[in-house]
Amino acid sequence: MPLFVRDVLALEPLRAGFPQVIAGAEHLSRPVRWVHVSQLTDLTGLLRGGELVLTTAEGPAGARDEPGLAAYLARLDAAGAAGVVIEAVGAAGGHLAGSSERPESGAGPSPGGGSGADGDGGGGGDGEDRAAALARAAEGLRFPVILLRHEVRFVDVTEAVHSQIVNEHYEELKFAQRTHEAFTTLSLEHAALETVVGRAAALSGTAVVFEDVAHRVLASTPGPGGSTVDLLTGWERRSRLVPELDRTGIGGGEDWLHTPVVVHQRVWGRLVMPDARGTDGGRAPRVRMVLERAAQALSLRLMAEQDQADVERRAQGGLLNDLAEGRVPGEPEALARAEAVGLRPGARYLPLALRFAHPPAADPLDVQRRDRRHLEAVIRAAKAAGISALVTANHTGEIRVLFSCAAPTQEDRLLERFAGLLDQQLPGSGQHGDGQHRRIGVGHGASSLVAAARRLPEAAHIAEVAAGMDGAERPFHRSADLRLRGLLSLLRDNRHLQAFAETELYRILEDEARNGPGLLGLLRDYLAVNGNKNALARRTRLSRPTLYTRIAAIERLLGVDLEDPESRACLYVALLTRDLVAPHTRTP
Structure with missing residues (x-):
């Protein structure tokens, strides 16, 4: 000091x-x-x-x-x-x-x-x-x-x-060396933005916030004894009152210490220490040093990004994951963080998950490009619908979304508008476009942001089950739309259910393995039309004699009467279970 x-x-x-x-x-x-x-x-x-x-x-x-x-x-x-x-x-x-x-x-x-x-x-x-x-x-x-x-x-x-002065100079040199080594290591490790900001807060002993040019928070860490709620509440409004500077300086009514983060001669945002004025005056040079070295580390990290939107999406994704997994301690912090990354407060929050199908054996690079296009389409559709949302790509083929709604009565209208706009935004939308291969699962909404976010896995489950359903296209699916398939999906890992399905179907599966496909697909079609032979003939385009012969063969193989309602119900449950446990074996 x-x-x-x-x-x-x-x-x-x-x-x-x-x-x-x-x-x-x-x-x-x-x-x-x-x-x-x-x-x-x-x-x-x-x-x-x-x-x-x-x-x-x-x-x-x-x-x-x-x-x-x-x-x-x-x-x-x-x-x-x-x-x-x-x-x-x-x-x-x-x-x-x-x-x-x-x-x-x-x-x-x-x-x-x-x-x-x-x-x-x-x-x-x-x-x-x-x-x-x-x-x-x-x-x-x-x-x-x-x-x-x-x-x-x-x-x-x-x-x-x-x-004393010489000793202090030596301590300052040691601190500068330690700071340099810390951020150099983070740069070499391509550390996440949150890690860089967290290290800056630890070294400086004060809160640190990294925001983009629109004053959305990309990463933040409160200071010792501070809270995220106090740090981020009203962030955008407070930040807009602090004039931009082209170098490190102090400004605004709260005397924020801040420095620009520049990548390829373009300002991406700024790194802020809102409480630096409260630090002991003797630490000011150290605090400024940490701020500037952290900004340099962020600049190096951002050079690897494709565009600024990727950084913003990761910030939203990190918050959604924290919310869904219970790592945010309470509603005030959740609201402060959500507003800081761009979500408008609402009277109700709605969890969604979207599933997109990829062609079989698709090239991994092509899958990655498709996922990126889908994510961009979801973001554009939400903006076009006037919906404030948090969006993240959870894993291949799945996107999770949290909508902010002004009132519960607006949910269905917003969802229908969003689904329609999404189909327009999807690449190759139309008769053979990606819109034919997307499913939207909607979880139960809540007035609490934390409660709604924790239902994102529920929405993902609904979307996953809906992706395996036939029938008329729906703009979106809720749990009530899944019915038996939804229940079986929840139980699909139950060994008793799996054993039941195997017992019901093993003879016809062995026949398929020995003689090739045919009877299993016919059984599916038979159950789909509830045993109506006229509808089955039209569906399969088989002659009546051929159709009756094959139905009789199925009954002999399985040892059941297909006219019996309980037999049909058991076989239907067995087929649904098999589809859920091993979806790649599903007969079209």
């Missing part, structure tokens, strides 16, 4: 002189860069700023004319001196208070106190006059003036102070 005037006064060599602060007590936090001993009247040109000047009453500080004394102090202040320490011992070596003998070390009043008279009964008039004259001369200066009422060895003072 830098050395301040108050720290110097606490050092033993100066404490022995019983220092008394005559003026500028509120400025004892001025940093001391060096100690300078001088009896010169004018030090202009000799000081570089930050020096603590040591002098005696025999020099210009002992001038009897107050105008001369005031001019001397003003020149020191103008030259940038940290303060002046005046040893109040007369030319004859006597004590300024009028005592004929110099006090022993340790005698006299406590530091900073008293009128300047010692406790030996000596007259104090001259000392009191001197202190009063100094106080009047220092009026209007932002400058500590300290009076030493006992003689000290200036060489001991300079030695002690310079030793």
Whole structure:
């Protein structure tokens, strides 16, 4: 930590002189860069700023004319001196208070106190006059003036102070090296934005926020003892009141310390320390250093991104995952974080999941490109529908969304509008477009953001089950639309259910393996038309004799009467279970 005037006064060599602060007590936090001993009247040109000047009453500080004394102090202040320490011992070596003998070390009043008279009964008039004259001369200066009422060895003072300063410089170098190594390592590891911001907060001891140019929060970490709610509540509004700067600086009504994050000569956003003004003044250089090194690390990390939208999506995805997995402690923090990444507050929140089918054995790179196009289509459709949403790609073929709704009655209307616009946005939309291969699962909405987000897995389950359903296209599916298939999907890992399906179907599956496909597909069609042979003939385009022969073959293989409702129900459940457990074996 830098050395301040108050720290110097606490050092033993100066404490022995019983220092008394005559003026500028509120400025004892001025940093001391060096100690300078001088009896010169004018030090202009000799000081570089930050020096603590040591002098005696025999020099210009002992001038009897107050105008001369005031001019001397003003020149020191103008030259940038940290303060002046005046040893109040007369030319004859006597004590300024009028005592004929110099006090022993340790005698006299406590530091900073008293009128300047010692406790030996000596007259104090001259000392009191001197202190009063100094106080009047220092009026209007932002400058500590300290009076030493006992003689000290200036060489001991300079030695002690310079030793402290050198040690501090060494500590600053070590901190700079540690900071450099920390962010260099993060850059080499391609660390996530959240990791870089978290390390900056740990090193600086204050809150850190990384926002984009639209004032959406991409990553944040509260300071020690702080909360995300306090940090991010009303972030966009507060941030817009802080003017942009082209370099590190402090601005806005809250005195935010911030620096731009630039990638390829383009500003992506800024890194902010909203509470840096509350840190100890001596840490300011360190805090600024950490801020700037973290901004550089972010710039390097962002160079690898395809575009800024990827960063924003990851920020939203991180929040959705935290919400769904219960890592956000409460509703206030959830709302603050959601609003900070761009979600408008709503009266109700609705969880969605979208499933997209990929062609069998699709090239992985092509699948990745398709997923990206689907994600972009979902985002465009939500914007076109006027819906504020958080969107993330959960895994291949699945996208999770959280809608903000103004009222529960708007849910279906919003969903229908969104689904229609999505089909228009999907690549190759039309008769053979991707819209034919998408399913939207909708979970139960809630007035609580946390509660709605925790139902995202429910929405994903609905979308997954709906993806395996035949029948008329729906704009979206809810749990009520799944019925038996939804129940079986929940139970698909149950070994008893799997054993039941295998027992019902194993003979026809063995026949398929031996003689090739045909009968299993016919059984599906038979169950789909509920045993109506006229409808089955039209569906399969088989002649009646061929159809009856094959139905009889199925009955012989399975040992059941297909006219029996319970047999049909058991076989239907078995086929649904098989489709859910091994969807790749499903007969079209």
